[in-house]
Amino acid sequence: MTLPTPNLSLNVNADEQRIEAITPLYQQLLVQLGEDPQREGLLDTPKRAAKAMNYLTKGYRQTLEEVTNGAVFSSSADELVVVKNIEFYSMCEHHLLPFIGHCHIGYLPQGKVLGLSKFARIVDLFARRLQIQEQLTQQIAEAVEEVTGAAGVGVIVEAKHMCMMMRGVEKQNASMRSSVMLGQLKSSAMTRQEFLKLVE
Numbered sequence: 302m303t304l305p306t307p308n309l310s311l312n313v314n315a316d317e318q319r320i321e322a323i324t325p326l327y328q329q330l331l332v333q334l335g336e337d338p339q340r341e342g343l344l345d346t347p348k349r350a351a352k353a354m355n356y357l358t359k360g361y362r363q364t365l366e367e368v369t370n371g372a373v374f375s376s377s378a379d380e381l382v383v384v385k386n387i388e389f390y391s392m393c394e395h396h397l398l399p400f401i402g403h404c405h406i407g408y409l410p411q412g413k414v415l416g417l418s419k420f421a422r423i424v425d426l427f428a429r430r431l432q433i434q435e436q437l438t439q440q441i442a443e444a445v446e447e448v449t450g451a452a453g454v455g456v457i458v459e460a461k462h463m464c465m466m467m468r469g470v471e472k473q474n475a476s477m478r479s480s481v482m483l484g485q486l487k488s489s490a491m492t493r494q495e496f497l498k499l500v501e
């Protein structure tokens with residue numbers, strides 16, 4: 302029996318086509334920066350940069366269904382579950398510079414739990430796009446709520462933004478913390494406190 306692989310090859314072709322289209326744009330960028338794209342060290346740079354950018358935005362080409370892959374299990378657990386310190390790398394949509402940090406996710410299951418690794422996959426699904434931190438936080442929370450049907454979801458994201466460190470105000474120690482609380486984590490101060498204490 303032959304295994305069906307049409308989707309995979311379609312994706313590979315789409316990636317290759319995108320990289321091919323982006324490569325000359327990076328070549329132009331090098332020229333505009335005053336560089337010589339023909340010098341030895343830069344010969345493969347436009348293609349490498351295009352590949353890197355394709356990877357860093359791969360979340361646009363994935364869906365929640367794909368990344369969670371049906372790993373939702375029946376469970377009678379109904380106490381707060383917390384996954385802490387999920388690191389991520391994202392790209393600020395204003396400057397196309399990285400922002401880097403970690404994310405804590407808590408949820409109150411009601412009949413269903415999600416496979417542990419899938420929380421990290423959900424974070425990357427949205428982090429691997431052009432983002433602002435507040436939207437990233439909101440999208441992660443809504444996705445966890447959608448997949449688990451949880452009675453409450455809390456997400457905290459803490460990150461350092463290269464656009465604020467390498468340029469602009471050049472502050473090296475400032476970090477940004479954003480949170481989104483849904484359902485019982487929003488309505489019950491006690492549950493929210495429990496979540497905040499667990500991720501301290």
Ligand SMILES: Nc1nc2c(ncn2[C@@H]2O[C@H](COP(=O)(O)OP(=O)(O)OP(=O)(O)O)[C@@H](O)[C@H]2O)c(=O)[nH]1
Pocket residue numbers: 393394395432433434435462464465468469470
């Ligand atoms: N709220 C929020 N702001 C962000 C995020 N990433 C970058 N920014 C900010 O977006 C703003 C864009 O401001 P502009 O004045 O249009 O751009 P700019 O001249 O490059 O700003 P400076 O960084 O102050 O030099 C800046 O204040 C950035 O710090 C984010 O994830 N969330």
Ligand SMILES: [Zn+2]
Pocket residue numbers: 393394395396397398462464465
């Ligand atoms: Zn920025």
